[in-house]
Amino acid sequence: MNRIYILLLSIILVSCSNDDDSQSQTSALNGEWNLVNITGGFIGMDQDFEKGIIVWNFNESTQKVTITNNSTIDGVYNGLPSGTYPYAISAPADADELIVNENSLGFLELTSNSFSVSEQFGDGFTIKFER
Template structure:
């Protein structure tokens, strides 16, 4: 009887578990994100942006992102000018990669209302956004 009870207990525990390892789902990407920091690159850039200077609005139903870029300093990396671009997310091994305008922009992660796109694997930049 004890074995049966233990078996049922462990079986119910297994059923109640969920896969929380994926810190983001695609629906978490929808909405408005402000670029707040760009760092890295060959020269070791580290620049903070005020919220609202560079804004990305993701539309998951059309897989587009509308970028409003009000950065007037051309010497500071801000990725793309104002416009609407196609995007996709591809899973490669353990990594989720962000494809923007048919260019792989790097690893993609959302955690605690912070979006990070990291292209430092090729001496690129690390882009940090918040909601």
């Protein structure tokens, strides 16, 4: 009988999930990021941007992102216009999702010096950022 209790306790402890995962993603996202590339869409766009042209500054404490979009390229999708927007990271189905101004930008892949947001599942865009 004790073996059954130990087995059940082990299963319960192993199956617990960590709710802090999206919080650590938010912390890693904090700070200034340069939008460097946008690919995808129906037309198969692949547009590079120089660092400093489009800058997103994430503020973890206020949960807001300030976007400075100085792109002058006409007819090309270049993300959101300049402004300050609320943001959140949601984690449905084991994939972190970046939500800006209550709109999902896609799935988030984050490293220490870069991140991308991909909505390729719906013929959308992949947006790449670097520090």
